[in-house]
Amino acid sequence: MEFDRMSSAGYLLNYSARLFAELLRNRIAPLGIVPGQFPALLALWEKDGVTQKELLATLDIEQATLANTLTRMERDGLITRKEHPADARARTIHLTERGRFIRDSAYQAATQINQEALAGLSEAETKAFLDSLRRVIGRIKEDEKSL
Amino acid sequence: MEFDRMSSAGYLLNYSARLFAELLRNRIAPLGIVPGQFPALLALWEKDGVTQKELLATLDIEQATLANTLTRMERDGLITRKEHPADARARTIHLTERGRFIRDSAYQAATQINQEALAGLSEAETKAFLDSLRRVIGRIKEDEKSL
DNA sequence: TCGCATTGCATAGCAAGCTATATAATATTA
DNA sequence: TAATATTATATAGCTTGCTATGCAATGCGA
Incomplete structure (x- = not known):
């Protein structure tokens, strides 16, 4: 009556994120990876051999989440960790052969899922949608700072 | 290079959903509730005394998630569960006084969060954004059926 | 250089989602 | 009506997120 979930951005975002994750999970299961590993893999495909701290700086999650x-x-079997040559607290993170091998298939899977899910939107609508998402994210992060 | 998170609907949805949830969590903490309880509370404020199965039918989560x-x-202390008068397998779910009491404050909190997060979008943009979200959700659910 | 602060990472413990499975009660059917 | 199937809920175990805290190594200032 007074609060319609289907008109609530928060609700719709939570729900669509879960649906997306499920789609991705099914699609990448054959590759032996899960959705939560995706951002870290993307970063490592760009730059390998970094420390946890360096990797963390490129991601939008908390340190403890990344460690786990x-x-x-x-x-x-996607990565190995070696002792850091100069700092015994740190370890460097390295993709295994398997971690490197799945790269192209993973990119493809993610790209396809995005395309399929947005297939009902025109090109202009898609642009506007992604832009709105980015603005909402920016807005919330601004908000948080002023708490 | 080849896959930019900030152009990926899946990534942006996951991230914005987490930010929204965090905002909501902070805002409703004084009420003694957490974000995952919100959908169930909304449904119970509409109709109390139902079984888990009836409640489940109005939500977009799995049975096991609801049970937990x-x-x-x-x-x-938000609900109590009583034996179903006619079916010993089922239990009816009832809001406690406290569960009923927080209703208005909770509505307000959720409404405010939605407003604040979308404050950067015009009315037309907001409408388009919510509409796109609903269409994306609809699309993925269609897709799933044809798997 | 010794002591303290900081840093890098790990761990504990929780929420909220999932699938798969167990259990007890009810309903159906041969 | 006895055996079987179905239903309602609970439980186990996993992932992915979080905060808070621990611990060992490093760095710095007196």
Whole structure:
């Protein structure tokens, strides 16, 4: 009556994010990776051999979340971690051969999912949609600072 | 280079959903509730005394997720569960006084958050944005069926 | 250079989502 | 009506996010 979920940006964003994640999960399962590993993989495909701290700086998650994700990625044979040559606290993160190998298929999967999910929108609508998303994100991050 | 997160609907949706949830979490913390309880509360404020199955039918989550959320809501003193008069397998779900009491403040908090987060968009842009979200959701759910 | 602050990472513990499976009660059917 | 199927809910175990905290190594200032 008074609060319609389907008119609430917060609700719609949560729901669509879950649907997207599910789609992606199904699509990349054959590659042996899961959605939470995607951002870290993207970053490592760009630049390998970095420390956790350097990797973290390129991602929008918390340090503890990344540490746990990296542990699972190591368990799954996607990365290895070596001692840092100069700082015994740090470790450098390296893609395994498998981690490197799946790159193209993973890109393709993600690109396809985005295309399919947005297939109902025109090119102009898609542009506006992504732009609105970026502006909403920017707005919330501004807001947070002023707390 | 080849895959820019900030142009990926999936990434932007995940990120904005997390930011929204964080905002909501902070805003409703004083009420003693958390974001995951919101949809169930909305439904119960509309109609109380229902079974888990009836409640589930109005939500977009899985049965097991709801069962766990209800257990936490009971622990937190928001609901109680009574034996169903006619079916010993089922239980009816009832808001406590506290669960009923926070209704208006919770509505207000959610409404405010939506407004603030969308404050950078014009009315027309907001409309288009919500409409795109609903269309994307619809599209993915269609897709899923044909798997 | 010794002591303290900072830094890099890990761990604990929680929420909220999922799938798969268990359990008990009810309903159906041979 | 006895055996079987279905239904309502709960539980186990996983991921992905979070905050708070621990711990060891490094860096810096007196």
